[in-house]
Amino acid sequence: MNFQNSKIKNFLTKLSMQKLAIIGCGIMGSAILEALLREKVFPPSRISAIDADEKKLAKLKKKFGVKVAKNATEAVEKADVILLAVKPQNLASVCQNWKTEKLVISILAGAPIANLQKATGSQKIARAMPNTPAKIGAGISGWFASKNVSKTEKILVRKILASFGKEVELRNEKMLNTVTAISGSGPAYFFVFAEALEKVARKFGLGKLAPIFVRQTFLGAAKLAEAAKISFSELRKNVTSKGGTTEAALKVFEKKKFGKIVEIAAKAAKKRSEKLKN
Ligand SMILES: NC(=O)c1ccc[n+]([C@@H]2O[C@H](COP(=O)([O-])OP(=O)(O)OC[C@H]3O[C@@H](n4cnc5c(N)ncnc54)[C@H](OP(=O)(O)O)[C@@H]3O)[C@@H](O)[C@H]2O)c1
Structure with a gap:
């Protein structure tokens, strides 16, 4: 407006x-x-x-x-x-x-x-x-x-x-109800992913540096998504070279059906929103 x-x-x-x-x-x-x-x-x-x-x-x-x-x-x-x-x-x-x-x-x-x-x-x-x-x-x-x-x-x-x-x-x-499940609860989905990555970073020995690396990675990725004005799919492809490290990780996400997990989780949030009649 x-x-x-x-x-x-x-x-x-x-x-x-x-x-x-x-x-x-x-x-x-x-x-x-x-x-x-x-x-x-x-x-x-x-x-x-x-x-x-x-x-x-x-x-x-x-x-x-x-x-x-x-x-x-x-x-x-x-x-x-x-x-x-x-x-x-x-x-x-x-x-x-x-x-x-x-x-x-x-x-x-x-x-x-x-x-x-x-x-x-x-x-x-x-x-x-x-x-x-x-x-x-x-x-x-x-x-x-x-x-x-x-x-x-x-x-x-x-x-x-x-x-x-x-x-x-x-x-x-x-x-x-859909907006609640996507953007209302969405920041928590983002944080749960950041938490998991931080935990792994500590496990791999980054110690106190773990939250610094995770925070800046997420911040940088969000800023890049805003500035680049291309789809998330394109942005992902840009970090993924054939036979590289990212591809190795993404193959695991795919095998473990990460997309499906996100869908089931958002569906649960939407259903809860539909039921929350005060
Ligand atoms: N947080 C989110 O991410 C988010 C996102 C979208 C929408 N919402 C919605 O926003 C609303 C507020 O959420 P919130 O996270 O800000 O909750 P909150 O921090 O608990 O805030 C609610 C406030 O209302 C006060 N309150 C309780 N009874 C009252 C009364 N009778 N008269 C006046 N004030 C009273 C509470 O005081 P006491 O603490 O003393 O009880 C508290 O300060 C919720 O309905 C939620 O569904 C939240």
Whole structure:
């Protein structure tokens, strides 16, 4: 989306005058809060952070100068837009006594729009699935909004999600289960592979150097993939010479059906996401 267009710019200036309540300031909620301030989507005076943990709130207030509150219901009444970032199992208890028609953006894994509408009372729901690289502004969020969310409200959804990475509006809500299994859980697949490689590197005698070699290899490979703009398959072929060391390792991956393992694992994540109806 081109946020430079002057009409949109004016509109976004008006939007930044709105008040946002972030309900749940754990790993994701606080990462989003930080990104919104860093990207100047909202000034600190327009953001309320709500969490069950008072110590966490005190830290956020000191660090960012945002408003803080323990009571979500009261904060929702004062806000124009609500961002829900509690654990799915806390949804019902958090939303008790809400009577709101405001835009609610939810990042809860597995919570369908119908359930979010029932829990919050609002018909205007944008359901998003971000991932943890959001913490450094390098996340990706797939999202889908209920039909009552207007075009202008969708621009605000995009602006909020774009503050911590890429955002992609999906064709239907079901696609969120796939996005959860691919990019939501994806960073953990990457880390489990890094962990395994580090373990092997130690076993082979690299000792303290093991995490240094693994970290830089993964970082370099990710940067190369971004810069080279060729397929992953091409990138792999570029490191694999005939009869060489990489080919020897890749043959083992193939024999042990690495691709199938990844498929079965992602399927399990997708199935779990489909079942997680709160
Ligand atoms: N982490 C990920 O990779 C990821 C990716 C995509 C989506 N998500 C979704 O993001 C949501 C948050 O995940 P997270 O990893 O950030 O969880 P988290 O770190 O546990 O954060 C949730 C926060 O909500 C607070 N909370 C609990 N009950 C509350 C209440 N009644 N009112 C206000 N705040 C309350 C918790 O406080 P206490 O700690 O004191 O209980 C905690 O600070 C989840 O629904 C998850 O499905 C997570």
